[in-house]
Amino acid sequence: MRVAEAITISAPAEQVWAVVSDPECVLEFMSGVTRWEVASPNPTGLGARYRVLFRIGSAEIGGLVEVVEWAPGCDLAWTSVTGLDQRGRWRLRETGRGGTRVEVRLAYGVAGAGLTGWIAERVAKPAVSGHLRRSLRQLKRIVEYEQLREQAATHRRS
Amino acid sequence: MASSRLSETARSNGHQADHASAQRDGSRPVALAGRALREVSQQLARRIPRADLDERDPDYIRERLPLLWLFASLWYRGEVRGLGNIPDSGPVLLVGNHSGGNMLPDTLVFTLAFSTYFGVERPFYQLAHNLVLTMPGLAWLRKFGTVAASQDNARKALRSEAALLVYPGGDYEVHRPIWERNRVDFNGRRGFLRLAIEEDVPIVPVVAIGGQETALFLSRGERLAHLLALDRIFRLKVLPISLALPWGVNVGDMLGHIPLPAKITIETLPPIYLRERFGPEPDLGAVYDHLMDVMQHTLDGLASERRLPLIG
Numbered sequence: 387m388r389v390a391e392a393i394t395i396s397a398p399a400e401q402v403w404a405v406v407s408d409p410e411c412v413l414e415f416m417s418g419v420t421r422w423e424v425a426s427p428n429p430t431g432l433g434a435r436y437r438v439l440f441r442i443g444s445a446e447i448g449g450l451v452e453v454v455e456w457a458p459g460c461d462l463a464w465t466s467v468t469g470l471d472q473r474g475r476w477r478l479r480e481t482g483r484g485g486t487r488v489e490v491r492l493a494y495g496v497a498g499a500g501l502t503g504w505i506a507e508r509v510a511k512p513a514v515s516g517h518l519r520r521s522l523r524q525l526k527r528i529v530e531y532e533q534l535r536e537q538a539a540t541h542r543r544s
Numbered sequence: 545m546a547s548s549r550l551s552e553t554a555r556s557n558g559h560q561a562d563h564a565s566a567q568r569d570g571s572r573p574v575a576l577a578g579r580a581l582r583e584v585s586q587q588l589a590r591r592i593p594r595a596d597l598d599e600r601d602p603d604y605i606r607e608r609l610p611l612l613w614l615f616a617s618l619w620y621r622g623e624v625r626g627l628g629n630i631p632d633s634g635p636v637l638l639v640g641n642h643s644g645g646n647m648l649p650d651t652l653v654f655t656l657a658f659s660t661y662f663g664v665e666r667p668f669y670q671l672a673h674n675l676v677l678t679m680p681g682l683a684w685l686r687k688f689g690t691v692a693a694s695q696d697n698a699r700k701a702l703r704s705e706a707a708l709l710v711y712p713g714g715d716y717e718v719h720r721p722i723w724e725r726n727r728v729d730f731n732g733r734r735g736f737l738r739l740a741i742e743e744d745v746p747i748v749p750v751v752a753i754g755g756q757e758t759a760l761f762l763s764r765g766e767r768l769a770h771l772l773a774l775d776r777i778f779r780l781k782v783l784p785i786s787l788a789l790p791w792g793v794n795v796g797d798m799l800g801h802i803p804l805p806a807k808i809t810i811e812t813l814p815p816i817y818l819r820e821r822f823g824p825e826p827d828l829g830a831v832y833d834h835l836m837d838v839m840q841h842t843l844d845g846l847a848s849e850r851r852l853p854l855i856g
Binding site: 421439442443444445446447448449450468469470496498499500502503505506507509510 | 603606607608609610611613614616617618620621622623624627628653656657660661663665
């Protein structure tokens with residue numbers, strides 16, 4: 387099952403990137419995440435691994451994921467190593483008016499689970515989409531607030 | 545060949561002796577019934593599969609997780625708290641209170657939660673009554689890591705560094721009447737504590753509520769079980785009587801029942817390191833009392849959160 391949500395944030399892409407690529411920020415803006423631990427020597431970058439759990443229905447679902455694409459300011463993609471099969475991507479594109487369109491994509495499932503897997507993926511979809519939507523709204527709040535705070539600080543200094 | 549002849553002779557001598565004694569005391573039917581019971585009991589004992597930990601199949605479990613998730617999320621609205629209290633690795637004895645008759649709703653919810661939280665790669669076994677593993681059609685339980693309840697099997701699992709789930713109350717607790725639904729009752733069984741001390745593994749209490757609302761459990765039927773000699777043949781101390789779907793009056797619960805969709809809430813408590821807390825030679829009575837206190841206190845808390853039966 388593939389879900390995708392998008393939002394436009396009034397801030398440059400590098401500011402959004404600074405938040406989405408920092409594993410220490412994930413618990414602040416990702417809805418439904420109960421665990422996000424660094425599980426590799428390098429906390430960020432290509433090959434970084436995280437132990438991730440989301441609460442969906444009755445279970446905390448996730449597993450070990452690895453970053454497979456790392457293009458600063460543009461794309462961050464991960465795929466699962468153990469646990470639920472998943473592929474995800476943060477896709478940041480500047481709109482040209484000082485803003486950034488942020489899209490988060492997640493494809494998930496359990497290979498070999500057959501009909502029950504097919505049903506479970508669809509039953510879980512509203513919850514997964516809801517978590518992604520709330521995460522984007524929270525990301526927007528954090529980034530735009532941070533930008534306002536920086537602008538105010540610059541204004542005070544000048 | 546010689547040994548088989550010897551055993552045949554011994555058996556026939558035994559039969560003659562039984563026969564003679566039956567005639568002597570004039571209770572032939574009773575003696576015959578006794579022999580039949582022994583025979584059935586031995587047959588069943590032979591059918592109990594030896595614990596082969598390798599029968600647990602992580603891929604099989606993984607492919608069944610969506611089904612468990614659907615049941616746990618939609619039917620039982622399961623909620624499992626405190627899984628972070630379970631040590632991340634190494635052997636651990638998970639001690640739960642048991643509810644819900646033979647349908648084991650709390651086991652389903654907990655197995656799903658444990659397997660998704662730690663991953664199916666972490667070895668996880670559950671002890672079950674011998675009869676469960678001898679029943680036709682339930683062989684798949686072994687793929688989930690269910691092994692026959694015995695000290696040997698438990699020891700084997702813990703020595704393989706696995707997490708082991710035990711329900712000391714077993715059939716006695718799982719069929720308690722509904723008015724005792726919020727009571728932890730191990731019937732004084734302490735074997736699991738001896739095991740934890742000998743193997744020096746932490747105990748993690750797992751307290752569940754809601755399972756005993758999945759049917760109207762009326763009586764354990766202990767006298768009935770004794771009268772029918774079920775305790776001697778099947779190691780069954782109870783023959784429960786309940787009102788359950790689709791049977792109406794359900795005696796024995798041997799064929800299971802359709803569980804009512806009661807909300808299941810499970811709380812996993814911090815681990816108890818027995819030697820650290822109770823000294824190098826822990827007193828079983830003191831440990832048992834402490835565990836009962838902790839679990840009952842948690843169950844009381846969970847019960848106070850419930851506003852309505854079934855709905856939670």
